Amino acid sequence: MSESILLKNDPKIEFQFQAHGFQLIDNQTETHSGFYAYGDLESVELNRVWFPKLSVWMRVITTFLNGVPYFPDADTYKYSSMIIRSESSKVGIWLIDMKMAKQARMLKEVLDQKTQPNA
Numbered sequence: 001m002s003e004s005i006l007l008k009n010d011p012k013i014e015f016q017f018q019a020h021g022f023q024l025i026d027n028q029t030e031t032h033s034g035f036y037a038y039g040d041l042e043s044v045e046l047n048r049v050w051f052p053k054l055s056v057w058m059r060v061i062t063t064f065l066n067g068v069p070y071f072p073d074a075d076t077y078k079y080s081s082m083i084i085r086s087e088s089s090k091v092g093i094w095l096i097d098m099k100m101a102k103q104a105r106m107l108k109e110v111l112d113q114k115t116q117p118n119a
Contacts, residue, residue, distance in 0.1 A: 005107045008101050013093060015107055024091065032091045040086040043090070044111045046104060047081045080109070 007013040011027035021037035082104045084091040095101045 003110075005110070007093065007103050017110065021031055022111075025069070026091075034053075035088055036084070036089075036091075036098075038111075038114045040088065041111065041115045042085045042087065044108045044115075045083045045085075046101075046108055047083065053091075070114075084111070 004014055004016040007015070007073055008028070011076075012025055013028060014025045016023040018035075020039075021035055023035050051052040080093045080098050080101060081092045082095060093104070095104050109110070
């Protein structure tokens with residue numbers, strides 16, 4: 001089986017699917033790189049961005065009340081993330097653009113399918 005999903009080109013983040021697990025090549029966070037067995041996976045989570053919407057409203061409210069926006073800018077908190085939990089580790093990947101988020105959704109579907117008991 002030579003199926004793979006490329007999340008990012010530079011630095012490279014790629015998931016290569018094999019019969020009993022997947023190989024993660026993560027040149028951004030080298031400690032995440034390695035082989036992960038499907039049987040060891042506990043959960044795959046996609047965390048959506050919620051902070052920018054809250055930030056905009058809080059900046060408006062504090063500006064209205066104080067005349068100065070006291071709440072931090074949403075641009076520094078705009079990324080969603082993917083978290084893969086296994087028995088021995090936790091891998092977190094920031095999804096910095098729409099292409100990565102789309103690929104992460106596909107990755108989650110594949111991993112959910114491969115980790116089902118009858119898969």
